[in-house]
Amino acid sequence: MNEQRKKLNLSNFTLRQMMELEACTRCGECIEACPTFTEAQNEEIHPLQKIERTKRFWKADHLGLLARLFGIRQATEQDLAAFSQGTFQCTLCARCHEVCPVRIDTRHLWISMREQLVEWDLYPEFFDTLRDRVTSQHNISGDDNANRLVWTQNMEHVPAGLDRKKGAETVYFMGCVGAMYPRVYGVPQSFVQILERAGEDLTTLGGDEWCCGFPLQIAGMGRHARALARHNVEAVRAIGARRLVTTCPSCYHTWSHEYPGILGEPLGFEVVHATELLADLIDEGRIKLHDFPQPVTYHDPCDLGRTSGIYEAPRRIIEAVPGIQFAEMADNREMSLCCGGGGDAEMADPELTAAVGKRRIEQAQETGAQVVISACQQCVRTLGEAARKNRIRIRAMDIVQVVWQAMQE
């Protein structure tokens, strides 16, 4: 063993994950399902290799003589570098979980591997910047977090009570991308106007909204996300809201699936994604939609579909829009292809994730759609970029923007 390297720290993994590593049958179903491996054809990326390497690492470090007896050798610098590369080039799309005959919870396993790599200091350098920004500025852009409502500045009409209104029924958690990146300001702008027109009592946490911690968690730096979780939950509790809604599926997933575990207690309020809320408002007749006569398709965001199980709400919304011509892509719902924008993989290898996005936008094109709708600002950004780079005449829109557009007379 490298003298400097610490042993693999088993507390980066759960007991269940240790069992999952051994449960892998090496059937290879995940290899064909992996979008980044399909593009890169790099053996280090696919799930089988990551699992095999982790098994060897823990056995070499913790089984002593028995490991040597069975020919399991210590990891070399090259092994570790290759493992790091493969693990951080994964978009955490969890498609491998869907095809795994053993139902291994692969996504959490990859995150645990990243935690180990962070402990070994074997991670992309940019992650340090990301961690510093989020822990000091409380957002991923590094801007002053007091500017969380900067997107309201160019609105003709700003709904009342958006900034920390006490006693509001619903808190809108904008997310770092929606709040801080001008290219997607249209998402929060559309959303608050829709809800105002539907008569919802809505507010935001304003400058008290901190990053949900998702980017750190998936980077393998989840320890730094705990303070963010505690702060955000306290902020919502202070408002006294009974519901929290997000337009970002990653924020939604973190709030609904990770926060209760981090806090060790129920949140005390409901967490919904914007698509669930909008679908209900449409069903209740509180949103009136007009013609949107365009051929469209829908891209399931990984964090909304596979990891959170929301597939039908966005489709209910699309099908409720008069005149819309909706066609599914070849890969949809559980088997939806990743857009390439997830898992912080873009920071590790932008060319690779662009290739993943290209494949997805081509699938959208094959449906004859003029608009590819998603329910995630990151997916919209990635798909829009892929269409632009590959000169494909298709527009990427967030479902919130489609609804707002369809609400106009």
Added chain:
Amino acid sequence: MEHDQRLAIFWVVHLAMLGLFGLELLFILSVWLKARVPGLPEDASRWRKLGATLRTMFGIIFSRRIWWLLKALVVDGMVHRRLYRVDLRRWAVHIAVFGSWLALGILSTVTGVVVEFLPLLGMSPESVAAIPLLGQLFYPDAWWVALLNDLLGLVVLAGMLMVIYRRRIQKDPQLRTIPADTIVIGLLTVIAVSGFFAESFRLLADYTTAAGVFTPAPTMISPEKLPPVLYGVWGPQWGFAGYLLAWLLGALGLNPGVWETIYNGFFWLHFVIVTALLFYLPFSRFFHVIMSPVIVAYNTMLDAPAGGRHP
């Protein structure tokens, strides 16, 4: 080597290996318990983690979720429903290997109880053999026992050949073969093949006359080994593969003493390989035969409506 002496050594080594296998599992579990257990601090002691894990386990056993778990264990852990939906051919290969090994393992265990343990309880061979159906396991040449053993053995062998074909000849693009795979596949194939040879050498040792002629008859076996009550179901020819092999080898005209020696050799070869596999299993990629049914059942249960993975 005398039959009784051989069996005595067999059981001593077999039980010792089972004990060692159990110790290996405990050792691995003790290492795994260095991992996190949700709900406990990272630095919690291994005993505390074990306690929490057992509480979770018993919590499932004594709840309605046990039905989801059992259903998933059978449907996904044993029948491999998901693989069936994806690819019928791959499912057939996997079931051929896994299902047949499982069935052979169960048959061998029940046979061991009938042949070795019931006499220890004071039952005579005749009275054990007289137990309806179960007693017919007292001697492997009961027609249906011979047929079942050969059929299952052939299915295993066919499955193993398909596995080798997919990995070595067809080179299926979704497979990655590493030395750990090759070792386990090699061991399993040798066990399957040596099983047929061991069976045919036993037939030759039992049913070859002093003149070196292979002419099976029940009366050639001592009543302690084949009680007359089993004559009605005696039918070694139903074990068609081993019987055919014995018939072909019988043409060599060797005397029964030679066949007995060869049989002893093959019996021990077969046994040593099985024992080696058992010893190697917890550290090999073959460990999935134990872990994957556990994990697929648990994870499927969590995904089920009653599982409630998410608060």
